[in-house]
Amino acid sequence: MSGQGAPKPVAAAPVAPQAMPLKSTVEGEGWKARPIKLKIFGNLIQEVVNKNLCMYCGACIASCPIDILFHSEKEEPVMRGTCAACQVCYYSCPRIELPVAEVERQVFGRSRTAEEAILGIHVGAYSVKSKDPDVARRAQDGGAVTSLLLYALDRKIIDYAVNSGLTSGKPWRPEPQIARTREDLLNHAGSRYTPGGQVGGLAEVAIPNRSVVNFQEERIALVGLPCELQGSWRMGTHWIAAPKLARNLVFTIGLFCSKVFDYQKMMVDYVQGKRGIDLNNVTKVNIKRNRLLVYVGDKLAIDEPVEAVAAAAREECNVCVDYSAELADIAVGAIGSSPGWSTVITRSPRGDEILRGAVESGYLDMKPLDPVGKGIKFLEKLCEKKRLRDPSAYLRHETAFPKPEPTLVPLEIPH
Numbered sequence: 001m002s003g004q005g006a007p008k009p010v011a012a013a014p015v016a017p018q019a020m021p022l023k024s025t026v027e028g029e030g031w032k033a034r035p036i037k038l039k040i041f042g043n044l045i046q047e048v049v050n051k052n053l054c055m056y057c058g059a060c061i062a063s064c065p066i067d068i069l070f071h072s073e074k075e076e077p078v079m080r081g082t083c084a085a086c087q088v089c090y091y092s093c094p095r096i097e098l099p100v101a102e103v104e105r106q107v108f109g110r111s112r113t114a115e116e117a118i119l120g121i122h123v124g125a126y127s128v129k130s131k132d133p134d135v136a137r138r139a140q141d142g143g144a145v146t147s148l149l150l151y152a153l154d155r156k157i158i159d160y161a162v163n164s165g166l167t168s169g170k171p172w173r174p175e176p177q178i179a180r181t182r183e184d185l186l187n188h189a190g191s192r193y194t195p196g197g198q199v200g201g202l203a204e205v206a207i208p209n210r211s212v213v214n215f216q217e218e219r220i221a222l223v224g225l226p227c228e229l230q231g232s233w234r235m236g237t238h239w240i241a242a243p244k245l246a247r248n249l250v251f252t253i254g255l256f257c258s259k260v261f262d263y264q265k266m267m268v269d270y271v272q273g274k275r276g277i278d279l280n281n282v283t284k285v286n287i288k289r290n291r292l293l294v295y296v297g298d299k300l301a302i303d304e305p306v307e308a309v310a311a312a313a314r315e316e317c318n319v320c321v322d323y324s325a326e327l328a329d330i331a332v333g334a335i336g337s338s339p340g341w342s343t344v345i346t347r348s349p350r351g352d353e354i355l356r357g358a359v360e361s362g363y364l365d366m367k368p369l370d371p372v373g374k375g376i377k378f379l380e381k382l383c384e385k386k387r388l389r390d391p392s393a394y395l396r397h398e399t400a401f402p403k404p405e406p407t408l409v410p411l412e413i414p415h
């Protein structure tokens with residue numbers, strides 16, 4: 001018997017799970033758990049948040065099965081409650097590991113071709129403009145995002161969109177919100193250049209005690225920044241994470257992105273504090289051709305180099321290499337098209353079908369994206385520039401938890 005005969009080994013060598021006997025031949029020794037180091041919320045804080053890698057995508061918040069993670073004032077996830085050590089939040093975080101090539105195979109059903117190395121997997125590239133005067137007036141650029149969502153709502157392709165609205169009492173602070181109507185969509189149009197934790201918005205609809213709807217029966221479109229879609233798909237494709245939350249996504253729209261800013265430092269301290277503009281009166285914020293443009297009514301109240309808010313840029317963007325929302329069904333930005341038009345890259349056949357449906361139904365004007373000049377080539381240049389950042393913290397990270405699949409191949413980053 002153990003402890004009475006031969007000395008008990010101090011630490012058993014790790015055994016592959018399938019080789020572990022169900023019952024020990026030596027009484028008392030057969031039921032030892034395999035020594036796996038648990039990775040829980042504390043590890044996420046240590047390995048991601050404390051290293052300034054957290055881009056506040058909200059995937060950890062959305063994925064916690066006991067609903068104890070929340071958005072914080074500091075734009076970081078916080079825990080309120082007792083952790084069940086399930087590890088789901090840790091393995092949902094795209095900044096722990098993002099095996100892009102594998103995720104792409106799961107999302108698009110194929111790998112990218114050599115021609116798609118820079119722009120990512122895609123079906124088509126277009127310039128697009130809303131035909132709806134209300135959308136055109138409220139939108140950031142050509143109103144592609146709002147019009148596509150409006151078409152999808154009108155045609156009952158989705159029950160609602162999770163996009164980004166404004167926090168009540170905090171002017172110009174974005175937060176994930178549900179848009180069920182044209183009015184909601186118009187209220188959420190335009191860009192806020194600070195992060196809102198979009199994937200956390202899925203929790204609002206998915207977790208019963210935060211929810212107003214039955215998640216199981218709803219079809220959703222998600223709008224987010226490239227990193228937010230990384231969070232959504234890391235969560236949706238990792239076997240230990242929370243694939244059920246991604247199950248009801250009919251399609252995703254990603255926004256092109258070079259960086260975001262800290263809300264307090266950019267909007268409160270600079271625009272309101274230093275430049276004396278009441279944020280309640282701001283009607284539009286834009287960053288174009290390296291200039292910060294802030295409108296009050298129709299008047300341009302700030303027009304100056306974006307360096308004015310350089311100190312407010314968030315540090316986690318320094319390791320981000322995705323400019324054109326490479327994991328979205330439909331990617332939308334301004335770069336590549338004339339003012340007042342949106343550049344739209346459709347990446348999945350479903351995304352292309354939705355865009356074509358919106359054009360055929362009269363929601364949008366569309367023309368091919370200029371293949372030379374300021375069109376695709378310019379967009380590719382910006383994508384290449386962003387690839388020069390160093391993503392090694394998460395693209396090649398080896399996690400301690402054993403993977404069920406063969407080793408995943410990370411995205412090749414051209415230099």
Ligand SMILES: Cc1cc2nc3c(=O)[nH]c(=O)nc-3n(C[C@H](O)[C@H](O)[C@H](O)COP(=O)(O)OP(=O)(O)OC[C@H]3O[C@@H](n4cnc5c(N)ncnc54)[C@H](O)[C@@H]3O)c2cc1C
Pocket residue numbers: 138139140141142143144145146147163164165174188189190191192193194195196198223224225255256257258259260332333334335342343
């Ligand atoms: C932080 C940020 C950085 C960007 N950087 C670039 C860039 O470098 N180059 C470029 O070409 N384009 C960039 N864009 C995209 C651009 O500003 C427009 O969002 C895009 O061209 C779509 O315009 P639209 O008229 O079709 O959108 P609209 O019809 O006005 O709809 C905009 C949609 O974006 C959502 N949204 C607004 N703010 C946020 C936010 N913070 N997080 C998530 N969703 C949000 C809204 O809810 C709405 O659904 C950026 C956008 C953001 C939010």
Ligand code: SF4
Pocket residue numbers: 039040041063064065066067068069079082083084085086087088089090
């Ligand atoms: S997801 Fe699991 S490990 Fe993370 S905070 Fe929630 S209970 Fe804890």
Ligand code: SF4
Pocket residue numbers: 044048049053054055056057058059060061077092093094095231
């Ligand atoms: S999942 Fe997103 S919000 Fe959570 S720690 Fe990772 S990067 Fe931050």
Ligand code: SF4
Pocket residue numbers: 055195225226227228257258259260316317320321322
């Ligand atoms: S630069 Fe990357 S990490 Fe930063 S907000 Fe944009 S997509 Fe997210």
